Amino acid sequence: MNGIRAAVNTHDFMATFNQLDADVFCIQETKxxxxxxxxxxxxxxxxxxxxxxxxxxxTAIFTKEKPLSVSTDIGNEELDHEGRVITAEYPKYYVVCCYTPNAQPKLKRLAFRQQWDAVxxxxxxKLNAIKPVVVCGDLNVAHEPIDLKNPASNHHNxxxxxxERADFSNWLAAGYVDSFRLLHPNKAGIYSWWSYRFHARENNSGWRIDYFVVSEILKDKIEAAEILTxxxxxxxxPVELDFAN
Known part of the structure; x- marks a missing residue:
């Protein structure tokens, strides 16, 4: 969101919220x-x-159905002070709202980022061993060249x-699915983030860094996965996931 107060007071968040009428909203970077x-x-x-x-x-979760439980940490004292995760447990799955750390210019926070990825x-x-997982959030990685406008000039950024890309590949290999890419394997030019500089959004010079990643067992239940450009x-x-409950 880049600040929920700005979204509510300046950008008419409530109109969008009411129009989308989602069962669960996952919000990152509330500030x-x-x-x-x-x-x-x-x-x-x-x-x-x-x-x-x-x-x-x-982070925040707004949900129509009251969860069975809610937690706000991932069990690591060093990583749990930045408000980056909320997990809501439902009868058939967990919903995890995640705001992944940015590696920062010149990758000065890459070690912290990779520690986060592993933890x-x-x-x-651990959750997936109990029931399937739906992860929503700003994961701060464009996985493949198709996921950003200028991959060559952004390599190593x-x-x-x-x-970061290898860590995301390892995640998927561990039994998870990128829902958008599952349904749209070759769809290019669809992004979820644009810099405020250089008229990036006007030129659609963007990155796809916001995802719904789900446990593989849920992939056949996915009905739609869209990016609301x-x-x-x-x-x-916003990114959106519709699946059969």
Missing amino acids: VQAGQIELDLPGYHQYWNFAERKGYSG FLAYLQ PGFSDE NVYGSDHC
Whole structure:
């Protein structure tokens, strides 16, 4: 979202929220602390994970069905202070809202990012041993050259480094499916994030870094996986998954 207060106050978030009428909304990069915003969302249960650092990171889940349980950590003290994950447990699956750390310019935070990738996958594997997993979020990686406008000039940049892409490949190989690419294996030019610089969105010079990744056992239940490029409000646009419950 790049700040939920900006989305609500400036970009008409509520109109989009009501129009989409999703069963579950997963929000990343809320950039708020407890008490800084109150949302009136009739019919939805709200769950928030705030970063310790003010104006930074943060996630939220808004859900029509009350989960059986909700957790806000991945069991690693070093990684759990940035508000990056919420897990909602439902009878047949888990929904995990994730805001993956950015490797930062010159890959200065790559080691932290790769630590996150390893710990997060281990966390998902523990969940997946109990019931299937649906992961939604800004995963901060464009997996293949088809997933960004300028792969050659962005090679080794954060989000398209060999290390981050390999970690995502390892995740998929562990028994998970990129829902959009499953249904649209060769679809190019569809992105979910654009820089605010150089008129990137006007020129569709973007990256696909927002995903629904699901346990392989759920792949036959996927009915649609779309990227809502016509929805404005931040440097990202929403991604959507429809599947048979």
